[in-house]
Amino acid sequence: MVEAAIFQGLSWNPVTDLRELFTYPFMVNALEAGTIVAVMAGVTGWFMVLRRQTFAGHTLSVIAFPGAAAASLAGMPLAVGYFGFCGLGALALAGIAGSRRSLSAESAAIGSLQALALALGFLFVNLYHGVLNGVDSLLFGTFLGITSGQVAVLLVVATAAVSLVAIAARPLFFASVDAEVARAGGVPVRLLGFGFLLVLGLSVAETSQITGALLVFALLVTPAATAHQLTPRPLLGIALSISLALAVTWLGLALAYFSIYPVGFYITSLSFGVYVLVRGGRALRSRRRATAGLALEAA
Amino acid sequence: MFAHEFMRNALIAGSFVGLACGLVGYFVVLRAQVFAGDALSHVAFTGALAAAVLGLNILAGLFAATILGGIVMGILGDKARADDVTIGTLFAWTLGLGVLFLSIFTTQRSAANGTAGVRVLFGSIFGLSTANVRLSVVLAVLACALLLAIARPLLFASVDTAVAEAQGVPVRALGLGFLALLGLVAAEATQAVGALLLLGLLAAPAGAAHRLTTRPYRGLALSVLFSLGSIWIGLTLAYVFPTLPPSSMIIAAAVGVYALVLAATLRDPRTGWFRLASGNVA
Secondary structure (H helix, E strand, C coil), rough: HHHHHHHHCCCCCCCCCCCHHHCCHHHCCCCCCCCHHHHHHHHHHHHHCCCCCCHHHHHHHHHHHHHHHHHHHHCCCCHHHHHHHHHHHHHHHHHHHCCCCCCHHHHHHHHHHHHHHHHHHHHHHHEEEEEECHHHHHHHCCCCCCCCHHHHHHHHHHHHHHHHHHHHHHHHHHHCCCCCHHHHHCCHHHHHHHHHHHHHHHHHHHHHHHHHCCCCCHHHHHHHHHHHHCCCCCHHHHHHHHHHHHHHHHHHHHHHHHCCHHHHHHHHHHHHHHHHHHHHHHHHHHHHHHHHHHHHCCC | CCCHHHHHHHHHHHHHHHHHHHHHHHHHCCCHHHHHHHHHHHHHHHHHHHHHHHHCHHHHHHHHHHHHHHHHHHHEEEEHCCCCHHHHHHHHHHHHHHHHHHHHHHCCCCCCHHCCCHHHCCCCCCHHHHHHHHHHHHHHHHHHHHHHHHHCCCCCCHHHHHHHCCCCCCCHHHHHHHHHHHHHHHHHCCCCCCCCCCCHHHHHHHHHHHCCCCCCHHHHHHHHHHHHHHHHHHHHHHHCCCCCHHHHHHHHHHHHHHHHHHHHHHHHHCCCECCCCCCCCC
């Protein structure tokens, strides 16, 4: 049977299966790390989508890859590389956004930065020799090798990132929705924009150690985009974004544990599935409302 | 350098890829669709790996996936200029699919094929066969011809959509066609520099050209010149220093050119200082 081959070790008894999930320390660490990452990504992602900085966010997550490659080449701890490169990337992106001349110039600059980051990453990996398997795990991550020390660091970074966003939440929201009026009202729009990119870089650097550079983006953008589809209200939207991110991370981890396929596939597919359902539901509802309106007019 | 067949192949294929990327990239930057190019590069990765898992021709999978991806993005976005959140959501999932195919592929095949994923991601321009080169020349010429055929109305539609629409230019169809064409070029460039790096060939030379001139035909010529130049520089560097990967060198050259142009255009001619604030540079 196909199912038996894909889902090995699943007893189909929910209680035993749940208990088994928490048996091994690596799985407990993965679940804890996933929870922290999901909360952080849910919050920062919501603002990223609001500010239409998806491209910048994706570029930051890509910059994590040369960071890790450079650190392993230099024999330093990976975290140094992740944080150093993501910090520099946030600075560069803030510079690009600060001199916002036109949308097309900005997108060309961000694109060039991202390509440079990837080229550097591949160069470092090549110079490091023979770790081509390492590329896959740097890019796509692995939930299996997380230590409890990493979880502790993750918790500290996430608390810092989320509380920074929480402190600046009101002015940041104001500046994101209407920059001109906010500036006139005395809100330091540029400073906020720069600060937000730094926090985004921080959370991306931390997250990509676990999900890999390429999949951070999935947790940042998809739950947040779904939440924005569902409600324009900020607090409710952020709460929704966090809960969606948590749900897909937990489910994805559980599915990956019992099957032979990678966790990244499950997390991205689950979150994309929810997004498609929500968008489809909205489209259907607005069409029904339109036809109902027509019917009323006809009557 | 020209005595080796692999080097001749790389130079010929690279030049045509550079030509196509320079031309298409100019419009990509003009229409602020670099993010769409980014997304297509991930689609290319997933398409190639899906074909590998299913035992189909990798090239066929690559081309089918990117052209289809371009069309889907055109349909989803409003007025065929796909919006960034929709694109982002879509390609996050595409990447997830790519990871799935990668894991199936590496467990299914022997370890010798384990680097296939890396090769798709970062290209293998020194490993092109003569048949590959012929194919990429034909496709690049096709893409350039198609683009030049729609260049004038596309330019009009990109610069001022509303006026172009009022004049009867089929804006939506042009946008869709352009994204499909972008898909074709993306697949073509994936062979040379890999799925992840093709973005650099689309964005950097064209971005530099846009900074230097606002006149379209001069800009197109400059963009092609920069992208050809960076391919040649990159290939030469990789040939002279064999430890350096060619795709990284090509992108480094392209971004280097962009950085030079950026520095030159940001410099204030009177004071000699760099202007980072929002001054207007023509």
